[in-house]
Amino acid sequence: MNKLLVVLGVVIIVSAFLGYYLYNYFNYGQVNVYIQDPPNQGLAVYLTVSSIMIHQTNGSWITLSNRTITVLLSSNMTFLASSKLPVGEYNENIPWRFLSYSTAGFRKCYC
Numbered sequence: 001m002n003k004l005l006v007v008l009g010v011v012i013i014v015s016a017f018l019g020y021y022l023y024n025y026f027n028y029g030q031v032n033v034y035i036q037d038p039p040n041q042g043l044a045v046y047l048t049v050s051s052i053m054i055h056q057t058n059g060s061w062i063t064l065s066n067r068t069i070t071v072l073l074s075s076n077m078t079f080l081a082s083s084k085l086p087v088g089e090y091n092e093n094i095p096w097r098f099l100s101y102s103t104a105g106f107r108k109c110y111c
Contacts, residue, residue: 027087033064033080037073045073052081057089 033052037045048070053061065081072078 028084029087030082031064031085032082034077035071035073035080036077037075039075040073047071047073049080054085055091057091 031054035047035049048068050068051066052064054064055061062085064083064085067081069080071080
């Protein structure tokens with residue numbers, strides 16, 4: 001009787017973990033955000049990003065990151081954020097929206 005309860009308990013726990021894993025696997029996806037700029041002619045451009053959001057086709061916004069990061073724009077891809085998103089439809093080509101901005105820093109680069 002005790003062995004049956006132990007086996008039944010193990011089956012229930014394994015089933016719960018498997019159900020949780022499959023639910024997350026089929027209902028969420030990973031999104032990675034990178035930034036890249038075409039090669040410039042010796043001009044160093046620093047960009048400060050304070051929030052990254054993605055737009056769903058139903059009109060709502062999902063925040064991917066609220067971390068402030070300053071990056072030097074270059075021809076190399078620079079990682080900005082990574083997040084899990086619920087499965088759904090998202091807009092790909094929407095205009096950039098700058099909710100707030102400050103003066104950008106430019107300096108001549110003698111590379």
